[in-house]
Amino acid sequence: MIEIEKLYKKYKNADVFALEDFNLTIKSNEIHGVLGPNGAGKTTLMSILSGLILPTSGKVSIQGKELQKDLNKIKSLIGIVPQEYALYPTLTARENLLFFGKIYKVPSNILNDKINLLAERIGMNKFLDKKIESFSGGMKRRINLLAGILHQPEILFLDEPTVGVDIQSKLILLEYLKELNQQGMTIVYTSHHMAEAEDFCTRITIMNLGKAIITEEPKKLIQEHNAHNLEEVFVSLTKLS
Structure with missing residues (x-):
């Protein structure tokens, strides 16, 4: 590879x-x-x-x-998830993910559904329309990860x-990453x-x-x-x- x-x-x-x-x-x-x-x-x-x-x-x-x-x-x-948060704090989580999805050229007709699906998988669907600046470190890490995988990188x-990050967010992140790895x-x-x-x-x-x-x-x-x-x-x- x-x-x-x-x-x-x-x-x-x-x-x-x-x-x-x-x-x-x-x-x-x-x-x-x-x-x-x-x-x-x-x-x-x-x-x-x-x-x-x-x-x-x-x-x-x-x-x-x-x-x-x-x-x-x-x-x-490739997808990239940097150590520093690559997110706009005054935008909502959804607005951030829509922005990165468009940069990655994810088709507009599936982008919002994909964001909803991925956010639900990592327990963030209830927070999609809240601003990043209100998030804890663990919540920012989860959205940071989604921004890097919207286009399904290899x-x-x-x-x-x-x-x-808190222990709960850490476990969610690592479990989901293992799942992505199992998918290829x-x-x-x-x-x-x-x-x-x-x-x-x-x-x-x-x-x-x-x-x-x-x-x-x-x-x-x-x-x-x-x-x-x-x-x-x-x-x-x-x-x-």
């Missing part, structure tokens, strides 16, 4: 590379977690995969299409999707929550200082390192790298 080869990224006036000789294969229909401490390069990687910034060098292919040559074609295949990029959506996800990633992801990549250290299934990683949980593995690998 995604092939990353010898990817480098160095920002203007930076002394070091944000990404350096980064290689990774993400398989179709997996939930792939990208984990790393602050400054590891996670957000830079997600920004490149989403087409928001260009790499300094290297190659990224998504479904056989080269990112730098076929970005417009790739955009229709790949969904999630950057810290459960930061600052490939999910690429970053997080600082090791217990969450251990349960949620089918494979993970641990990275540090712009490099991929290891990629494996969470349970296998824990077994191979004689650890009790993923957090122990993460601390050990990022400390040594």
Whole structure:
């Protein structure tokens, strides 16, 4: 689904590379977690995969299409849910979703019904006509997710999707994301929550200082390192790298 080869990224006036000789294969229909401490390069990687910034060098292919040559074609295949809320606070949830649906060219004759259906699935149908500025963090996260999946993308990029949410919203979000994955959506996800990633992801990549250290299934990683949980593995690998 995604092939990353010898990817480098160095920002203007930076002394070091944000990404350096980064290689990774993400398989179709997996939930792939990208984990790393602050400054590891996670957000830079997600920004490149989403087409928001260009790499300094290297190659990224998504479904056989080269990112730098076929970005417009790739955009229709991907959905993006950023860490910061990508919502207009003075508009209602419905107005926000109508706006993003039109950007994604969801047909007008089905857009409103789709919004109602998706909102009901995550417990937000009663709040669609209320302004975003009145929402809790968890409610904003749910609408933020819907904005990224209205066009039914084949790949969904999630950057810290459960930061600052209540436990109820977190469970709703993760359950729904698993459901989307079971329906065929490939999910690429970053997080600082090791217990969450251990349960949620089918494979993970641990990275540090712009490099991929290891990629494996969470349970296998824990077994191979004689650890009790993923957090122990993460601390050990990022400390040594």
